Each structure stands twice: as C-alpha cells, then as structure tokens.
Amino acid sequence: MERWLRFKYVFIAVFLGTAMVAAAMIVNGMRPQVETRQPTEALVRASGKCAQCHREQTGAVVHEYELSKHAKAGINCLDCHGPVAGQKPMDHNGFTIATKLTAKNCARCHAEQYEQYARSRHAGSAWTAVHGKDGFTDAQLAETARFHPEAVDRSANSLLGLEGNSAVVAGCESCHSVGRPNEDGSFGTCTVCHSRHAASIELARLPQTCGQCHMGPDHSQIEIYSESKHGVLFEAQRDRIDLSVPPDRLTTNDMPVPTCATCHMSGLNGIGTTHDTTERLSWYLFASVSDKRPTFAQGQAHMKQVCTQCHVQKSIDAFYQRAEAVVASTNQKVHAVTEIVAGLRRDGLLTPKPFDEPIEFMEFDYWHYYGRTAKHGAFMGGADFVQWHGNYELLRLRTEIEAAADELRRRAASGTATSEGTP
Amino acid sequence: MIRWLGTLSCDARRLIIEIFVIFNLAFLAVDVYVAHLANHFEHTTEWLPVAFSVFGPLVLLPGAIRRNLDRPWAYFGGFAVGFAAIVVGVAGLVFHLHSAFFATPSLKNLVYTAPFIAPLSYAGLGMLLILNRLERSHAFEHALWVTILALGGFVGNFGLSLADHAVNGFFRVPEWIPVFAAALASSLLFMVCVVSRDRVLIGTTAVVMVAEVAVGLLGSFFHLQTLPGEAWRHLDVVTHRAPPFAPMLFADLAVLALIGLHGLAREPADDSRL
Numbered sequence: 001m002e003r004w005l006r007f008k009y010v011f012i013a014v015f016l017g018t019a020m021v022a023a024a025m026i027v028n029g030m031r032p033q034v035e036t037r038q039p040t041e042a043l044v045r046a047s048g049k050c051a052q053c054h055r056e057q058t059g060a061v062v063h064e065y066e067l068s069k070h071a072k073a074g075i076n077c078l079d080c081h082g083p084v085a086g087q088k089p090m091d092h093n094g095f096t097i098a099t100k101l102t103a104k105n106c107a108r109c110h111a112e113q114y115e116q117y118a119r120s121r122h123a124g125s126a127w128t129a130v131h132g133k134d135g136f137t138d139a140q141l142a143e144t145a146r147f148h149p150e151a152v153d154r155s156a157n158s159l160l161g162l163e164g165n166s167a168v169v170a171g172c173e174s175c176h177s178v179g180r181p182n183e184d185g186s187f188g189t190c191t192v193c194h195s196r197h198a199a200s201i202e203l204a205r206l207p208q209t210c211g212q213c214h215m216g217p218d219h220s221q222i223e224i225y226s227e228s229k230h231g232v233l234f235e236a237q238r239d240r241i242d243l244s245v246p247p248d249r250l251t252t253n254d255m256p257v258p259t260c261a262t263c264h265m266s267g268l269n270g271i272g273t274t275h276d277t278t279e280r281l282s283w284y285l286f287a288s289v290s291d292k293r294p295t296f297a298q299g300q301a302h303m304k305q306v307c308t309q310c311h312v313q314k315s316i317d318a319f320y321q322r323a324e325a326v327v328a329s330t331n332q333k334v335h336a337v338t339e340i341v342a343g344l345r346r347d348g349l350l351t352p353k354p355f356d357e358p359i360e361f362m363e364f365d366y367w368h369y370y371g372r373t374a375k376h377g378a379f380m381g382g383a384d385f386v387q388w389h390g391n392y393e394l395l396r397l398r399t400e401i402e403a404a405a406d407e408l409r410r411r412a413a414s415g416t417a418t419s420e421g422t423p
Numbered sequence: 424m425i426r427w428l429g430t431l432s433c434d435a436r437r438l439i440i441e442i443f444v445i446f447n448l449a450f451l452a453v454d455v456y457v458a459h460l461a462n463h464f465e466h467t468t469e470w471l472p473v474a475f476s477v478f479g480p481l482v483l484l485p486g487a488i489r490r491n492l493d494r495p496w497a498y499f500g501g502f503a504v505g506f507a508a509i510v511v512g513v514a515g516l517v518f519h520l521h522s523a524f525f526a527t528p529s530l531k532n533l534v535y536t537a538p539f540i541a542p543l544s545y546a547g548l549g550m551l552l553i554l555n556r557l558e559r560s561h562a563f564e565h566a567l568w569v570t571i572l573a574l575g576g577f578v579g580n581f582g583l584s585l586a587d588h589a590v591n592g593f594f595r596v597p598e599w600i601p602v603f604a605a606a607l608a609s610s611l612l613f614m615v616c617v618v619s620r621d622r623v624l625i626g627t628t629a630v631v632m633v634a635e636v637a638v639g640l641l642g643s644f645f646h647l648q649t650l651p652g653e654a655w656r657h658l659d660v661v662t663h664r665a666p667p668f669a670p671m672l673f674a675d676l677a678v679l680a681l682i683g684l685h686g687l688a689r690e691p692a693d694d695s696r697l
Contacts (some may be wrong), residue, residue, distance in 0.1 A: 009614045009624040016610035021603050024585050028593060049590065053461070093461075 050077040053093070064197035080105050086184030104186035114186070116275035118143065123187040125151035126179030130172045132156040136181045147278075158354040175213035202243040207234065210260040217369040219286065220389070224373075224382030225260065233257040247273040252309050263306050271305060280306065283324075285375045288338065288367035289331045319381075326378035326386060333394050334367040340405050349408045359404045362397060370394045433562035436686055437555050440569065441487045441501075443679060444548050444555075445480045448508070451544065452476030454668055458541070468518060472545065475511050479504045483552070492555060501552045508549025515542020538587065540579045544672075547576055551679075566686020567619055573680035574612035580672055581605035587669070597645060604638040604673060607631060612680060619687055629684050635677035642670025 055062045065071055070080075082105075083089040083098035090099045098105065107114035117123060124136065124144030132155040133141060145152040160168055173180075178192045193204040203209050211222025225231040234241070234257045245254040247267045255262055264280055267273030274280070282300035283290045293299055300320070307316045341363045344350045350357055355364070374390025377383070452473050459469040482504050486497025519539040550572055558565040584601035593599060611628040618624060646665035 006623045007627070009618050009621050010611070010627045013610040013614040013624070013628075014607065016613065017603070017607040020581065020606035020610065021599075024581075024602055024606075025599075028585075028589060031589070031592075056462070056465075 049093075049095075061197040064195075068197065068199045069201070070199045075109075079108075084108060084184065088183075100182075101189065101191075102182040102184055102186050103188050103190050104182065104184045106190045107186065110190070113275045114190075116279075117190070118187055119147045120276040120278050121148060121151065121179075122277055123179045124148075124181060126176045126188075127181060128152060128154055128179075130157050130160070130168070130176045137185065139185060140181045140187065162355055178213070201247070205243040205255075205259050205261040205266070207231065207259045214260070217365075218372060219376065220373055220385065221260070221376055221380065224377050224380045224385045227384055228381035230258050230381065234259060256310075258306075258310070263303065266306075268306060268309050271309075283327055283375075283379075285327070285379065286372060288334050288371065290327050290375060323375075323378040327375050330371050330374050330390075330394070333398065334371045337363055337366050337398055337401055340401060344405055344408055347409075347412070349412050359401060359408070362401050362404065366394065366397050366401065370397060433565060433686070433690070436562075436565065436569075436682055437492060438487065438490055439682060440551055440555050440679075441483065441492055443682070444551050445483050445487055447544070447548055447675065448476050448483075449480045450476075450668075451548075454666075457668075458538075458666070466518075468514075472511055472515060472542070475507065475545070479508065498556055501556055505549040505552030505556075508545045508552065512542045512544065512546030512549065515545065516540070518542075538583055540582045540586075543579055544576070547572055547579075562686060562690040566683050566690055567616065568683075570612060570619075570680060570683030570687060571616050573676055573683055574609060574616060576672070576676040576679065577605050577608040577612060580676060581609055583669070583672075601638060601642055601670065601673065604635055608635055608673075608677070608680070615684065615687065622688065625684050625688050629681060632677040632680045632684065635680075636674040639671045639674030639677070642673065643667055646670060 051062050065077075078095065078097070080101065081095075081097040083096065084104050086104070087098040087100070087102070089096045103114055103117065124140055125148045127135070128144065128151050133152065134156060136144070141152055157172070160172075163171075177188065179188045181187060193209055194200055195203050207222060207225055211225075213219075214221035215223060226235075237257055241257060242254040243259075245251075250266055251269050255266070255268070262268060264277050265274055278293070278299070279295075280299055280303035282293055282296045282303065284293055304313075304316050304320070307319075311319075341350070341359060344359070345352070350360070354360060370390055370393040373385050374394065377385030377387075377390050455472045455476060459473070462469060464470060482500045483497075486492050486494065486501065489497070491497060492501065516539055519542060551569070554565065554568045554572070558568060581602065584605055588598040588602065591598060608631060611624070611631055614624055615621075615628050646667045646669065649665045
C-alpha cells in the first residue's frame, strides 16, 4: 500500500488531466452536428476552414448560411461549391471549388425541382427573349425547343443594338439571366429566387422576390398584385402567414392568403409542387396577340385546382370568363393597331428598320405596356390595371396612333414625306 | 532519470534557457509569417510579431555567444526584449480575439477566431527572459519558475489543440491525442509546482515529458500527411492545411519542462524564500 502511496501525486495529476479531457469532450459533444459530424475529410475541413476566413472577409454570407435550412441539414460549403461535371475547377486556398456556381450545383440534391424549372419559361426561353440563340449549345436549344418551340427560333431583341451594351448587361440581363445558358449545360441559377447562402424558401414565396423582375409597365404583376385583394390581404395578415413551411406540408392554414408562388408553384393542401412556372398558365399573355398555350386545358385545370382551395368553382369560372373576355378584346385592339402600322410599312411610309420612327414606339407600347397590363390585370384581379392603366391607355394611344398614321399619309400625299417615313 | 540528464550548473541552465528563447523567437518569425500569410497580412500589425522575431534574437545573441548574460547590455537588452515580448503576446491575444470572438462572445466564435492562445507564446518567452535575469542566484526558484512557465505553455497547448481540432470536428480519433497529452502534461506539471520536491512525481513527469516529444513528432507527421505531394510548391496550400510545425510545440515545451525538472531534482530549495 505504501508503495502505491508514493505515486499519490501522480494519481492526482492523472485524475486532473482526465477531468480536463472529459470536460473538453463534453463541450465538444454539445456543439451543433453540422460542425462536428461530416462524412468526408474534405467536408470536415470545409466546415471550419471556410468559416475561419469568410467570417472575416464576407461575414454576412457565413451568417446567412448559419441561419439557413442547409446549415440545419448539415449541408456544407463544399457540397454546393464543389465543381460538378462541366464546370471549371479552381484552386482556392487548398480547396478545389467551382469557378462559377449554376443551377447544376443545386440539381445535385434538387434534381426534380431543376427538371421542372428547365421546362419553364424561366429557363432558356428567358434568355432567348434578349439574345436569341446566341450562347446556347445545340443540346440547350433542343431542350428549350422541346417545351417552348416558339421561343427558340428567334434573333436577338432589336432593342439590344439600339440601347447599347451597358443597358443590356445592367438592365435586361439582370432579370433574363434567370435562364442564362451555362457552360456546364444547365440553365440559370436557383439563387435568383432563393438567394445564395440563405437558400430561403420564404424568400422565394415573397411577392417582392418575383416583383424584382415582374414589375414596371411591361409586366406590372407586382403592382397588380399589390392592388388586388390577394395583395392587400397579404399585407394585412403578414404576421399570421408562415412562409417557411416545407412545400409538401404547406396548407391554407399556413398561407391563408396567396402570394405569386402559391398560385403558380406551391403544393397547397397536397397539390403537387412545381418549379415550372408555366405549368398552371393557359394563355400566352405576354404576347402582343395572346393565343392559347398548347397546354391550355391542362394549365387552366391546374390553376383552377389551386383557386378551389379558397374559392367556389362558380366564381372561379366566372372570373376566368371575365378575364378571357379582356384577352379577346385586347387581341382585337392590338390586331387593329398592328394593321395600321403594317399598312404604313407596306405603303413605304415606314422603314423596315425597327424603332427608328415615333409611331413604332407607340405601336410597341400599345401591346407591350398597355395590352399586357390590361390582360394581366384581368387575370390577377387588378381592376384599375384593366381599366385606367390598361384599356384607357389603349384607347388614348390608339387615337394618337391613328392621328400619327393619318399625318404620315397626308404628308406622303402632299409630297413632304420621304420613303423613310420622315419629313 | 533526472541524474542521467547530467550535472548542469544554474548558470549553464540559464544559458540553455537563453538559447531556447533565441531559437524559439527566431522560429516564430517563420511560423507567424506562414500563419499570417493565410490572412494575406490584411492588417499591417500582422507584420509586428514577424519583425520582432527577427530583431529580438539579434539583441539576445551576443550575450548567449559570450556565455555571459550578466553584462549590462546583455542583462538590460534581455529585459527589454522580454518586456516587449510580453506586450507583443498580450496585444496578439487581443487582436486575435478581435477577429471574431469580441464581435459575438460565444464558444463557436472562440473556436473559429484566429488562434487566440498562440500569441501568448511571446509572453511566455518574454517571461523566461525576465526570469533568467531576476533569478540569477537561486537555482531552485529558477527551476521552479521554468517549470511553471512550461506548465503555462502546456495549458495553452491544451486550449490550442482543443480549439484547432474542434474546427475539424475531431474528425479523426487521433486528433484527441494532443488534447489528452497536453492535459496530462499540464496536470503533472501543476502537481510538480505544488509539490516540488516529490522525486517520484518529478521522475514520472520527466518520463511523460519524453513521451510529449514523441507526441510532437507524431503530430507533425500526421499534419504533414494532410499535405498533397506538390503542396510545397503552393504556399497557400500549406497555410490552409494542418500547420505542420504546430505539434512540435509539444516537443519544445517538453524540453523546457525537462530543464525545469532537472533543476528541481538537483537543486536544494531555499526554504527562506518559499
């Protein structure tokens, strides 16, 4: 016994040392799993090493990530930033990351959502509206043509060369990049709606998110929504609405008032979710003269199914009838004005070049601003946009166009107009 | 075991300590340079410890070469470097904590902040220099203070290895080895400082210190394993992977502790001072 007592101080020291290690293990065990449990060594390093620098250099993105569902699910920096097939790898402080992230990185986990998005007009069609076929691979064109054949065979928007590159880059592309063709074969990025490090479903359901692009005189959806009963109720009941509920569990109890995403995308009360924002549409409302979409019946049925979560079938049908009447009437008005301008062009009173004569801007505004506004207003419950911002403007502008056309013909008759259409 | 280490006089031990400090200060120039390279020397103050580590040894070197630390220029020069090292160390601690911890004081930010304990190595070396000049004639006390400073180093090493490997989430079990080794060394040295004349305790601690050297070598080997073959051609790879030199702090502190333990075992205590 005495022999062992000689080691009493050593025993005490070992006890103290063990207590220190035990305390360290307990504290480590209390840390969040995203920091302590990772499947691979690279991800282990990523969880800590990325944060070490980026907490200093771009602290907000680390903070945003930490608040995200991705962080709670243990998704790590390299899960998203690691290069996928077709992406250029880049050495970054000992890690290999993709030079540029695209929807393909998100598709590694959200493949179904990407497939749905790729079918929508948010994909390749959004980019062809600005640049035509430029920048697309054959495969990307084929994929776009599969769902939107009318959107593929077109040249770059004629305003591009007239307004200059800076306007195109800082203006058009800011929104239309939602469908930019990527070098890795995919389209766009999901971050346009979901943001980057927050990866937020709430953000995507906010009307303001859609309103970043769907606003202004040419597609004033956010203004119409704000004026509509849906928009007013959303503002009034914002604090009662839970935008964060997962899509497969979303009910009208969580979102008793719809936002853009609710009607166009959400899986409300068990209805299937879709990232194909065209799936529930029935008309080509954006076109100068609106035709039915090839999936008219299916699209309308899908949308009406969403409507029935809050409205009775009779009022839904009546609403659609009223809206379609506005479409038909607007089509007639636009057609008439288009004929006036086409007649001038046929008679050599206008040049074939677009946007070089005032009446061409008037014609463009006629359908692009006021025609669209009237039709969107009708389908989104925006009465003021059907009338004062839509049909009233159509009436006023048609009068002006007719007067301008008469003036051109009068001058041509008196020999003061040239074949270029200018005095 | 301790007898086997030789029969060093107090002056010889002081000289060894001085050389120990010079070597460590000089090596810190490289270590801090590589560490701050990861931050691209974003703050000008990050150059301060590098410059100090270059010029500090130059002040100390003449005294060590002439084997006389008591000449006025070596004596006061050492004091000056010592106090300056403490200032650099404490300032470094504050600056490192500023990187994240002071923004939001939490365990998480303590883990992900710049290694806050690391700059205290300067403070430790500074205190060794001051000790080497204040305790000239009391060999036992000198040895006890050396042991206390080695204890401080191992406590710091416990925190460093814990926080650094916590960043990895202790992905590999061997990452706990340095935590355990530092804890054991700290507790043994603590007991030695409390009960400084127990020869069984001193002998056991000395054996453990030799093992700590092995822990340091093993750690460096593991850290080097994380570097790809071509890493040395790309310095940024080295700076962002496991620091290859860091585990050698175990060996370094073990040597310091052994010097202290040797003095404790060999020198009679001046009870009037205790």
